[in-house]
Amino acid sequence: MTKALYPLKFEPILMERIWGGKKLETELKKPLAGKSGIGESWELSGVEGHVSVVSNGFLKGNTLAELLEIYMGDLVGDAVFQRFGEEFPLLIKFIDAREDLSIQVHPDDALAAQRHDSFGKTEMWYVLQAEEGARLISGFVETVSQADYLKAVEEKRLESLLASHPVQAGEVFFIPAGRVHAIGAGILLAEIQQTSDVTYRIYDFDRRDAQGQARQLHTQEALDAIDYKAYPDYRTAYEVLSNAVSPVVSCPYFTTSVLALDGPLTRDYYSLDSFVILICTEGAARLVYEGGEVAVAKGETVLIPAELRQLTFRPEGQVRLLEVYVPHG
Secondary structure, three states: OOOOOOOEEEOOEEEEEEEEEOHHHHOOOOOOOOOOOEEEEEEEOEEOOEEOEEOOOOOOOOEHHHHHHHHOHHHHOHHHHHHHOOOOOEEEEEEEEOOOOOEEEOOOHHHHHHHHOOOOOOEEEEEEEEOOOOEEEEEEOOOOOHHHHHHHHHOOOHHHHEEEEEOOOOOEEEEOOOOOEEOOOOEEEEEEEEOOOOOEEEEOOOOEOOOOOEOOOOHHHHHOOOOOOOOOOOEOOOOOOEOOEEEEEEOOOOEEEEEEEOOOEEEEOHHHOOOEEEEEEEOEEEEEEOOEEEEEEOOOEEEEOOOOOEEEEEEOOOEEEEEEEOOOO
8 A cells, every 4th residue: 555645845957058047046045056057947847858856755766757657646636647647747947037038939739749749838927036127028019920920030120029028026927839938137937837848949139059059940830839919918917815815827737826825724625636736936834734744935846646635834924835736627
């Protein structure tokens, strides 16, 4: 008989990026060990070659893939397991942009399956910290034709077509597959996305790597992936409720809420039939479950197995967490 599951923490997977800085260490206490240019901390990943490893409890040292094979629906929920099998459906990251990231787009499920035998990539950003004047790109200013878009790319004036947004901590941007986007310099954020590593890089500001090479662009591949329509507002509006659940994003791939707490809160997860991911963005708390408790602090991510039906949050002062799960259907 297998032992009962518990709230699981994982070793961060630190990724070097040409645009990365040091805020993952200074703001989120990630162990960079003097390395520079670390742009991403993959907090929870089932991506082949970058699979998360448990860092706490009796399952320490086991991979997320091994847990899925053993615990199946007890870990992720029966409905989620039926839908995704042994593939973990979400990828959670912290991203530190010391410089502007490339302008890019992700294909939807149909195009990604056809071209890459992969899921598409719909994602969302929660801004943790932003330097004065920091901006990001999401969507077009006005609806454009594919021909006008391609002409702008060829003439290196793509940025003139794109909507640039000043940002501050706590703001959310939902990025459905097909939306052109880029994270700007001076932004630290949490990213919640489908499990996919398919990215079409459209423009990279003519940067060169340490060997003097320009990064590959995917101009032609991106054409069929892009949504060329402009939308009235690219920010996701939400109201922060105190000691309650504040809904933020709901889409077929994930549902995300904010928990802003300064007192105890009990959450009943029985009806979800899904795992729950908790991303601590401010403060610290104890997560009390049947069988024990686990501490969580700013910069940490915890996976709550589906078989844990109830969880009580006991904040240590003010705490803010993102709560994420996979909806039915």
